[in-house]
Amino acid sequence: MATIQEVARDAGVSTATVSRVFSAPELVLEATRKKVIEAVARLGYEPNFAAKSLRTLRTEKILVTVPDISNPFFSQVIRGVEEAAMAAGYSVLLGDTRHEEAREEQYAAMFRRKEADGLIFLGHRLPDTLAEIVAAKGPRTPIVNGCEFRPGLAVSSAHIDNEGAAAEVMEHLYGLGHTRVGVVTGPLVSPISSDRLAGVLAAAQRHGRASALRIAIGDFSIESGVRRTGELLDEPGRPTAVFCFSDEMAMGALEAIRQRGLRCPQDVSLVGFDDIRFAQYLNPQLTTVSQPMEQIGHEVVRLLLDILADRAGALQNVTLPHRLVVRSSTAPPPGPG
Amino acid sequence: MATIQEVARDAGVSTATVSRVFSAPELVLEATRKKVIEAVARLGYEPNFAAKSLRTLRTEKILVTVPDISNPFFSQVIRGVEEAAMAAGYSVLLGDTRHEEAREEQYAAMFRRKEADGLIFLGHRLPDTLAEIVAAKGPRTPIVNGCEFRPGLAVSSAHIDNEGAAAEVMEHLYGLGHTRVGVVTGPLVSPISSDRLAGVLAAAQRHGRASALRIAIGDFSIESGVRRTGELLDEPGRPTAVFCFSDEMAMGALEAIRQRGLRCPQDVSLVGFDDIRFAQYLNPQLTTVSQPMEQIGHEVVRLLLDILADRAGALQNVTLPHRLVVRSSTAPPPGPG
């Protein structure tokens, strides 16, 4: 409640001195500092944030937009972001865009109003108004992309090698002897899906199995996992393995498999993507691609802080390591019996 | 980038008129308004947030602290909070406290610096410094508690009837014929656990089964579900049903059951709590208590906005409806064979 003026009066010094006690204590005599500290304690003074922000033109906040906060993959990334931001003295403004452009635009406006020093977006879309700013200001615009990588956006980013990871999954399945593989992707407008699909196709072609691929387009939700996997299983020439582009869809796939009286992995092998905390506790334990979610969070914050501190040079698109975690949801295909 | 002064000059009006165009357009002549709007578009003006906030002493932000954002229960609540806040023109400052008091205190300081107009905390602890403010300012302090209810805190809150819900679970189990029931709680310092435990004990006593209860204290994590349930199952006089105070711990319990070669529900029935999105896709589908997570989020925001708008009278502790969802993880106990 108290202002810096009241503290100054109470301590018998000027406001400048009070300010210095906080921002440059080495310039203030020990005795004076003590007087000020006492006055601060006496009055319960806390510097007003808006005033400080107006003067310094900095907010010490990072705006983070995410397509769906209730998705455990994203909430783990957010956790990493929050941790790294806090450690650097920044706090996190959260925007759940629910995949809606209107909400993305609302948050873009917040950025333009300077309610945050920087923006981290975890989806694949950057609102046009922000893309214009990026085009005008170049790589020093404090906007960073996490989880996805779309070269055209011209912003720094941190993500895994989605194409390579998906190819590894296919190698694993082909290695087990599978030939007919079903794939449940996410929406193909996002690089995260199209890159993985590219990896799938490349591996399939290497093995001469491209024509035996069955592709279904999901939306990363459990329900779409149930539905799309069900459709794949009901086609003639049922796949002996299904690769879902998220663990949540794989959970749905398990349900579809069970609904049809099939067993995983004996009848159908299943692979997910992300390695959310629950993947290893499913029945059967899920084979999946482990993404370093918290590390992605840390990394995007680091990239952003570099830009804010003017330490950043060119764009950086950081590829973090992933890992194929083979558990018990994958096995050789059933014999011809 | 442009300031209100530049817009005013460009449009040939005063800054007051520009400001009015945004905050009270009905006071401005249509022609004047048009000139201003054009200048705004020309210069790409966006009102500076810090300046506005300093003048109005309002931030239009709500600080939300949560013990663990990566917990799907909390992230669903957060989702409701975000939605309701956005609808009312507020944005969400997220604080992941990781159950650490030090982080809670950091966020408390943010509140005191007025970086947010109000605080919603989803844990069970309110830092002392804030408790003092509540004690001094009374029920008009813009602080609201979600999910938990601790009468001594003297803040408004929204939550379910945890005691009643837990009692219903026990009635369900006793109704199926179970007599030896194991319970895995959360930390008993939080009302969310102690209230549920009170409900469990009350129901057990009604049925004369209190002495057959086995209580283990977990921490809501999957791992603690594995460990504590494992311990219960290894005791002599193994329980025929286990009630975990969270779905995550129930997932761990399923794992513990499987590890011992037991089947759920044939050998051991299992009940969770929360009804997170994954509960109905586990194998077997989990019987659990459904909490209205998004609604809790909406409600705490409503309570907070009432306080901020000076609409609030006395404290409100809102109990929202829960529902016992019986799925296939509960069945009658195995016969004496």
Next chain:
DNA sequence: CGCTCCAATGTAATCGAAATCATCGATAAC
């Protein structure tokens, strides 16, 4: 015709802290 009233707009104070520039006293240098 002169006065009141009101709609439309302008002037300027204000919010609270940061930062630049000015001041003052004391010490050091010549």
Next chain:
DNA sequence: GTTATCGATGATTTCGATTACATTGGAGCG
């Protein structure tokens, strides 16, 4: 002994918007 230097602190401007109050010009009225 005078002046340059420096450390410590104070006075004042500034950040950019909001808003209370002042001003202006015209319509309405007697």
